[in-house]
Amino acid sequence: MIRVGIMGAGGRMGQALLRACFSTPNIILTAAIEKEDSPAVGADAGEMAGFQKLGVPVVGNLRSIIDTIDVVIDFTRPESTLTALAICRKLGKGLVIGTTGFTAQQRSEIEAASRDIPIMLAPNMSVGVNLCLKLLEIAAKVIGESSDIEIIEAHHRHKVDAPSGTALRMGEVIAKSLGRDLQECAVYGRQGHTGERPPKSIGFSVIRAGDIVGEHTVLFAEEGERVEISHHASSRATFAKGAMRAAQWLMNQPAGLYDMQDVLGLKSFS
């Protein structure tokens, strides 16, 4: 049995993760963590997720409960993830990170910690999105040089970062396949007299509306035809299922920084 602690247990993903823990063999929920001042602190995690009482109370501090956990799963905010990172690093616990919106500095802190503990960091844990990343790598190699590449994403109105971590990851995969630097070729939104499209750019467009769970489409458009690779998530359960799979996989890994492509064995496909 893998003992799992969920950071941000009261959040949208936190709730989906609690439910996934109950339905995944070999996973046992031993801790649910929220912010110290959250009204959820003290509630029973099972009841909070709509199940029966589990006897696992929501606590306001990861450090106080870390001894009961083998792998921490964190879908919160970057600052809170970095606090969890420091605790996991000090006590040698594995960490699955689903949080998005890290700065380059925060990302290097995660990389540094991965010298001591196993970390799985993925802006999108759905199996379908990770398959799409592989397909994008192939599409970029075959038609990327001759195409205009545009990435369009849509999410719910509460999402705080843009473009989504998944859209950025898609851009990175395509840029890497084409030997480009995403920082140099990305165009984020357009307005006014923009002039013609720079030929080697990768464009990003963002929609924020209603309760959209997560939609991503990448266009490879040439004169005469276009290829579209799309993924539509209709439930957060898909991300939570991926996080469970990642926690199970991470248990047997040495220190290092991994992604969902490692978890799913997609790196061996070329």
Ligand SMILES: NC(=O)c1ccc[n+]([C@@H]2O[C@H](COP(=O)([O-])OP(=O)(O)OC[C@H]3O[C@@H](n4cnc5c(N)ncnc54)[C@H](OP(=O)(O)O)[C@@H]3O)[C@@H](O)[C@H]2O)c1
């Ligand atoms: N990788 C993936 O597959 C994937 C999929 C979906 C979402 N995400 C990402 O996951 C993150 C969370 O998304 P969400 O929609 O679930 O957001 P959310 O509903 O706002 O949930 C975040 C939760 O974390 C809590 N939190 C904040 N600071 C904390 C701390 N120090 N300790 C413990 N809990 C803390 C928040 O509490 P308060 O509300 O009190 O602040 C909230 O309950 C975002 O970065 C999102 O982009 C990733």
